[in-house]
Amino acid sequence: MANPVESVDYRVRRTADKNAAGAVPARHAAVVDFLQLLGRAARQFHTYPAASPLCTDAIDACHRAFMTLGLDQPLVFRVAPRELLLDDDAVGRGTIIEQELSRPLHGARVASLEIDRAVSTRDWSQFCGILTAPARASQSKATLAELLLDAGVGAIVPRVTPRPELFEIGAPAPAVQTLVERERSRQRPLGAASAAQHLYPADKGWARVDPAIGYESISLVDLAVLVNDPAELAAMLTRLTDEEPADGGSTVAALEQRYSDVVMLIGALDPRLGRMLYSKLARAVLNLDSDRRRALLRRAILPDLLDGRRDGDVVLGEFPDVDLADALCLLLDLEAAAPELLPVALDRLRLAPERRDAVVPLIQAKLEGRVSSGEAADRWSASGLDRHAGALTRVETGTAKNFSEFAAFDLSLTEHAAAALANVREAIVTTDRIDAQLTCALGLARIEPNPSVVSSILSRAVIALQSLTREQRWQDVTRTVARLGDLASELTASRPDVAKAVRDALTRFCDRDTLVRLAQLAASEPGRTYASAIVAALGPSIVPTWLTLLDVPADRARIRPIASMLSDCARHVAPAVAERLPVLASDAARTALTVLGFAGAGYESAIVQHVVASDEPRTREALRALARIGSAKAAALIVAQLEHGPAIVQPAAEEALWRLPAATALARTRELLGRREFVTRHPHAAARLLERAAQNSGDDFDPVLENLMSLRFHFWSPAVARVGSKARNLLQ
Incomplete structure (x- = not known):
């Protein structure tokens, strides 16, 4: 009897996504297919990092x-809690569109x-990354639209x-209603001349009042x-900005x-x-x-007082004497302020x-306490400069003058300050406009996340x-191009799309005129650096531009010096050269092959494709x-061409063999001459190789010569017999 447990499959499988295109009009089928693919992409971002191949x-x-x-027009669809609406047709309910698009978008109030x-x-x-971020709603009150704009996305809106925000106003007292009507009558002529200006987002705040009150x-x-309470009013204004007070919602922080x-x-x-409300504010x-x-x-009230704004004197005027003295002494903490x-x-x-008369002694006592503790004494007071300046200063009393505002700040210019101002003037005159523009552009490119920008x-x-x-400002050109190249390399890992935009800009810079000027510059020894x-x-x-110009007969000779400079950095440019090598004409291909030869190992297969009998x-x-x-x-590729290549290729292959490093060339020659099949098929090439190898090798070549000596008896092939005879002569 079979065990029923063994036939049970306990593996967990995810059910396939439902197809949402079957229940919608045919005109929306392609759009629904796209939305399903977008939903699948969002699902991948739930599980894998954005750089994953799956994503x-x-x-x-x-x-x-x-x-x-x-x-022809942007694609627009509305968001419902469980589906999307395309021209009033609901799509996606119960499918991946609902799970990955409709619900998250509806949760983000889209x-x-x-x-x-x-x-x-x-x-x-x-x-997809922003939509699927799990902590977005709890970490910040920024909307999905704001997050997309911060990420540089402008095509998805x-x-x-x-x-x-709902504010409970209730039923204001009749006196308060009268004040409201009076203020509206007073404000109406002022607002009629201009359009309404919104200090906070329109329609953000809603007030619930008694239905009997006719406030539209x-x-x-x-x-x-x-409200009649500045603290409560501040809390309401904070709610209008979607901000939370620092301590979690108190009116104090608001x-x-x-x-x-x-x-x-x-x-x-x-x-x-306003005076009454200022008192409450105080x-x-x-x-x-x-x-x-x-x-x-320090941040608002005292600066408003010094600027002559009404709230400064009214609010501080409501302070008790002791608190007022404490507040005024805080002026000493402001930048550039002094006891005066x-x-x-x-x-x-x-x-x-x-x-x-009651407040001044309190202030003096606090100042004396600061001086005795060393808090307020600066280098001028400590040196007695204030006392000497007071003794040497005379103010005429014929006309009313007030110099206290000028004496309250340190406005003197030292030699260093005067020199700095002179340097600023010189810098304005001597600043290079183009250099400043390029520096600014590089700085913006470094911090801008949107590649289009x-x-x-x-x-x-x-x-x-x-x-x-x-x-011909080559020093500036060199510095700027180097900074652009470094910027592209720096951003490749963190922002590859921006790095590509930088490299595309360098490609646009390399037009025909630029390359011709570079070639002319390289022709002279000072400019070659x-x-x-x-x-x-x-x-x-x-x-790209260099290879294009190589195909133009009129420009080929003019840009020839660039090839030698590219050979110096061949390892860096070789991938781009190898990519375009198959589509190049003969003249351009020869120069490109020269550069690839300096790139080192890794490009042998691309190079050998151009060993063709039709183009010597x-x-x-x-x-x-x-x-x-x-x-x-x-x-190995050279030896293969020498042994099996067309007859027209063999002389070039033989020449290339001897261009190899000496040890490699001798080893490959010994290998070829050790194979009788090669010698009998190519006796003339074997004879040349034998003679040259014997001149550059020692006794270790004797076994090869001994092996070839027997070929002197091949009378039916005089060329092969000559190889054997030459081997016998060299051995003797």
């Missing part, structure tokens, strides 16, 4: 499917997605559903009156972040009403903990005389670089290139 292959398949759609015809594979990769809309100024906006809204109100500032209050005073700035601040506060930036840089070549450095930095970018010059150059490489494989 790149999925992206390529998705991109090919999109290109085959042949759309209402519709627009895909432009110019979308690239990089755009698809960035889209999500339309995000706004997420409104509420402006931020209305909200300031209705006030610190949104103080400037709150002050601006209060300043737009009637002065009497109490809210006093309620902050000491560190937050000091930070807010305190009288200016007191004047701006416009305090009553009796209160000023980098290509646009470098297109202008190429024009500037070509102007340097026309002006620059030309060699430029060619080495350009690397493979110079190859190309064949000779190919065999010379193999000899120049000198590897074991190259030697």
Whole structure:
């Protein structure tokens, strides 16, 4: 009896994706197929890194499917919780489209997605990576559209559903409603002359009020009156920006972040009403903990006071005397401020005389405490300079003058400052415009993630670089081209698409005029150093134009010096040369083969393809290139042509054999002459090899000669007999 357990298959298999194209109109079938491929690509990004071949292959398949759609307009579809809508036709429910596209897009609050015809594979990769990032929603409040823009993706545009914030206003008191109407009447003539300006995103905030109140809309100024609490108003403004306060949501942190906006809204109100809200704002500032209050005073309130803004003096004027003295002493912590700035601040506060008399001693006591502890004494005060300056300064009292604002800052120019200003003027005059443009373009290309933008930036840089070549500023050209080459190498690992854009820019730089000028530069000994450095930095970018010009008889002789410079960096340019070698004409191919010969091992197979009986010059150059490489494989290929090649090729192969390293050439010759089949088939070549090998070898060649001696009895083949006789003579 069979065991039933043995027939059970416990392997877990993933069910195949359902086909979504069967239930939609035929006009959408191709689009649905594309969406399924996009969903599969997104699934791969869930499991594998973006650089995985599985991800790149999925992206390529998705991109090919999109290109085959042949759309005249961008593809637009709406997003539902479990499906996508194409012209009101629902597609994808229960398929991979729902799992990998519809649900994630709906979770990201995407209402519709627009895909432009110019979308690239990089755009698809960035889209799938961002869509499938698991921590995106919890780590940041940036929308999918913002994340795509940050990644440099402009061809895929999500339309995000706004997420409104709801504010509970309730039923305001009749007096508050009256104030709102009064403010609206006062603001109406001011707003009629210009269009509405949104300080925060439109339709972001929604207010819930009593239905009996006929407010069709509420402006931020209305909200300031209705809320009647600056701290709560700051919290509402923070919610409108999708930002979280530093401590997780308290109105205290919100006030610190949104103080400037709150002050601006209060300043737009009637002065009497604004004064009341400023008083509440002052109490809210006093309620902050000491560190937050000091930070807010330094960042906003005290600078506003010195600038003469209303909130500075009104808010500080509501402070108690001790807190006011503490706040004013913080002026000493501001950049470039000095103790003399305190009288200016007191004047701006416009305090009553009796209160000023009460505050000044408190400030002096705090300053004396700072001096005694060494906090406020600077090098001027320590040296007694302030005291001497006060004794030597006389102010006429005939006209009212106030020099305190000027004395409060250190505006003196030292010799170093004057020299720095003079250097700035000279730098402006002597700055090279083209060099500055190229430096700026290189800096932007280094940090820009979008290859299309980098290509646009470098297109202008190429024009500037070509102007340097026309002006024969070879030192600047060498430096810039080298920096571009280094930039491409640096970005190859982290941003290969941007690195390709940099290399494409170098290729555009290598036009006919540039190469002709480089060849002329290399013709002179002083200029050859620059030309060699430029060619080495350009690397493979110079190859396409160089090979094209080699096929033009009029330009072939003019650019001949470039070949020798490419030979110096042959290992770097060889892949590009070998790629184009099969399609080159005879003259261009011969020069390309010369360069490949200096590239070393690895290109023997590409070179030997050009050993053809119909083109003797190309064949000779190919065999010379193999000899120049000198590897074991190259030697074997030369021997094969000498032994089995056409008769017209054998002399060139024999010449190439002796161009190999001496030890390799003798070893291969000994191997050939040791095979009687070769000697009997090619007796003339064998005789030449025998004579030359005997001249360059020692006693170790005697066994080969002894083996060939017996051939002198081949009377039916005089040529073979002569080989045997020559071997006998050489042995004696």
